[in-house]
Each structure stands twice: as structure tokens, then as C-alpha cells.
Amino acid sequence: MPDVRAESQPATVGAIALWGSSDLPGLGDQVVPRVLERELLTRLPGWRVTHYAPLGWSRPSVADGGLVAEPLGEPTQGRLKQIADSVHLSILCATFARGADLTALYGTSAAEPFFALNLPTVTVNLAVLADTLVPAEILAARTLQLRQLGELPEGDYVIGPDGVELPADVVVEDKLAAIAAAKKVVTDDPYVAAAAAALGTVVQGPIIDVRILVRQARQQIDEFAAAAEQALVARGGDLTRRIADLAAENAALRHAHARLRQRMLHERQILVDKLLAADDSEAVERLRAELEHERHLHREALARAAEDHRELNALRQTKLLRWSQPLRDTYGKIRRA
Missing domain, CATH: 3.40.50 (Rossmann fold)
Structure with a gap:
């Protein structure tokens, strides 16, 4: 190869x-x-x-x-x-x-x-740097939501053997929130252990020296x-030399993605509040169906994003785009001259 x-x-x-x-x-x-x-x-x-x-x-x-x-x-x-x-x-x-x-x-x-x-x-x-991924206030908000959704118990809890299981069908931010709020994590998974140690949670399992690993x-x-x-x-x-337009577009997309994640967190909180306020089982089931529908829409959005990325990659590989690259580079140099 x-x-x-x-x-x-x-x-x-x-x-x-x-x-x-x-x-x-x-x-x-x-x-x-x-x-x-x-x-x-x-x-x-x-x-x-x-x-x-x-x-x-x-x-x-x-x-x-x-x-x-x-x-x-x-x-x-x-x-x-x-x-x-x-x-x-x-x-x-x-x-x-x-x-x-x-x-x-x-x-x-x-x-x-x-x-x-x-x-x-x-x-x-690299999970030893997991504490740099999500701000502490976001972890706290997600922990509250996980408790309200019944994914985590009220009060102190231990993740692992003889304790609660780490939530499975949730995003990575929720998993980190569950680990950060736990009293202790019992695991043989080195990545879970490293993330817990980075987040300041007591770990029973693989020995993690945070300072050395960091x-x-x-x-x-x-x-x-x-x-x-x-x-x-x-x-x-x-x-x-940096291409200013691409760098700016990249920064804008990352900012938009971060704002989208924050909005999803806020909307989930509203949905949770409605779920908790519901008095009859029919309303509860209706809201649960709404939550499942939101998850379906999220999966569809991911599929559309993947398709867009696939089309963009195909465009980048076309002969016209590749063959015109030297000409575009020369034009860029002339403009900067």
C-alpha cells in the first residue's frame, strides 16, 4: 500500500x-x-x-x-x-x-x-484531558437533567459494580456529567478511569497518575x-500564510455548532420540565413520544450533514477543481503582491 x-x-x-x-x-x-x-x-x-x-x-x-x-x-x-x-x-x-x-x-x-x-x-x-471538553456549568446542568429524566438517582451515587450503570444511549457530554457528579467510579475501562480522574472523581480500578499522563x-x-x-x-x-476565508468559516461553523448544542440542552430542559409537570399517564406518553421524535430528527440531521460532507468531498476530488488549483494559487499570489 x-x-x-x-x-x-x-x-x-x-x-x-x-x-x-x-x-x-x-x-x-x-x-x-x-x-x-x-x-x-x-x-x-x-x-x-x-x-x-x-x-x-x-x-x-x-x-x-x-x-x-x-x-x-x-x-x-x-x-x-x-x-x-x-x-x-x-x-x-x-x-x-x-x-x-x-x-x-x-x-x-x-x-x-x-x-x-x-x-x-x-x-x-487522552481521556486524561477530558476535563477540557465541557465547561463545569454545562456538566452541572446536564447532571440535573439526567436526574430529572431518571437516568441518575438523587443524592450520592457510585458508577460501576454494585452501583448505577454509566448511561449508555446518551451523548458524550452526558456521560462526562454523570462521571463528574459521581461519588466514585468503579471500572476496568482505562478511558472511563482516566476521564473520572481528570474530572476529580474517585476511581477504583486502573491506577491513573493524572499529572504524569497529562x-x-x-x-x-x-x-x-x-x-x-x-x-x-x-x-x-x-x-x-493562512487562508482567511476558510479560517473564518471554520470558526463560524464551530461557533454555530456550539450554539446549537446549547440550544438543544435548553430545549431538552423545557421538555423535561413539561414531562415532570404532566399529571396523567397519557400526557407523559405523549411527551415521551415527542422526545423520541426529537431524537429521530437529530438522527436525520446527522444523516443530512453526512451527505453534504460526502458531496463536498466529491467536489474537492473533481479534476476541474484540482487542475485549477495552480491557477487559483497564482491568482492569490498576484492579489497579495
Whole structure:
């Protein structure tokens, strides 16, 4: 197979591909790519990060919380070159080990060759930085809602053996909220343990030294960022040049997504309040049906976003767009002169 870091036409803006497992429901599957993206963009403002996963958006779930990941597809030379042409660096960040049997997780082993490639790989438990993902006040609001919905008990509780189960069919923010509010977490999942330790919750399970892991995690992400910058220069990029329109659009989209998440949180609170205020079982069932309808609409929105992303990616790969790139680059240089 070709090296996905091989020479190709330079992209117009710094770009990184994260090959993860965000199409799986585990806490680590959801936390790791989010932490890595956030930390990389802090170090590389204006860059573009694209998520990939074995099945990606073809298998959406509530657990992914709207994180759009492109399916890796078949490991052909053409597919690998397509990814290589669109980014400067690919990073493996899946929670399963290199060489793992993916059939048990996905029902197919098609993506195994992707994760056998010699690429930069996350080797530190990045869930130790989970406390940077969600503000404390949002965690508190989500905890209150989970209690009102009956997902969490009132008062102190323990997550794990002989305690409550970590809510399953909820977004990653809800899972982190449940962990943050717990008196103790009993688990053998290293990602749950690391997230709990980062959020200040007592952990019974894998030993987590937060200070050491945080230092190692940030050091590894620093190395990824440096490698990405070197790859950009090697492929004819300019570290001092950023495409202002793309950077502004990226920032605007992220802001809009954050506001959408806040609005969804607010709307869920209104729905919960109505549910609690309902006096008869018929009203309760009606409101539960409304909640299920909202979830259905959310899944449809994710599917539409995936389709839009698929069309945009296809456009980027058209011959007209690729062949006109040198002309557009020359025009940009003339305008800046």
C-alpha cells in the first residue's frame, strides 16, 4: 500500500486526518478524537481536521453526539491516495489495538489494513484531558437533567459494580456529567478511569497518575503538531500564510455548532420540565413520544450533514477543481503582491 504521507499536490490549508473509532459507543471512542482535535487546533489555528472511522457516518448513533466521521471505505491504493491528497498528516487514534480483529466490533474486517499502516499513533490515554471538553456549568446542568429524566438517582451515587450503570444511549457530554457528579467510579475501562480522574472523581480500578499522563499527552500532541507543520512545509506550504476565508468559516461553523448544542440542552430542559409537570399517564406518553421524535430528527440531521460532507468531498476530488488549483494559487499570489 502507498504511504499516505507520500508526496502529492499541496492542500490549500493545513489539514490533518484523524483515523479513529468514533463510530463505536465507548467513552474513549468519543473522548479521544474530540480531545485530539481540540488540542491540535489550539496549536494549529486555522487548520482543518477531518475525522475518519471504519463505518463512520454510515452508522450514526446517539453516542457520537453529532461528530461527523467519514467512512474509511475499502483500503485500495486509490482510496489511500485520495486521503493523502487531502491532508498533510494522518494520525491513528482508535481505542482498539493495532492488529485487532475488527469483525467483532464492526461485523467486517475491511478497515483492518488502514490501522496496520505505519502512521503516527496515539499511545497515551487522552481521556486524561477530558476535563477540557465541557465547561463545569454545562456538566452541572446536564447532571440535573439526567436526574430529572431518571437516568441518575438523587443524592450520592457510585458508577460501576454494585452501583448505577454509566448511561449508555446518551451523548458524550452526558456521560462526562454523570462521571463528574459521581461519588466514585468503579471500572476496568482505562478511558472511563482516566476521564473520572481528570474530572476529580474517585476511581477504583486502573491506577491513573493524572499529572504524569497529562504531561505525556500534551508532549505527544506537541509532536503531532510539529510533524504536521513539517509536512506542510515539505509539500510546498507556507506556515506564515493562512487562508482567511476558510479560517473564518471554520470558526463560524464551530461557533454555530456550539450554539446549537446549547440550544438543544435548553430545549431538552423545557421538555423535561413539561414531562415532570404532566399529571396523567397519557400526557407523559405523549411527551415521551415527542422526545423520541426529537431524537429521530437529530438522527436525520446527522444523516443530512453526512451527505453534504460526502458531496463536498466529491467536489474537492473533481479534476476541474484540482487542475485549477495552480491557477487559483497564482491568482492569490498576484492579489497579495
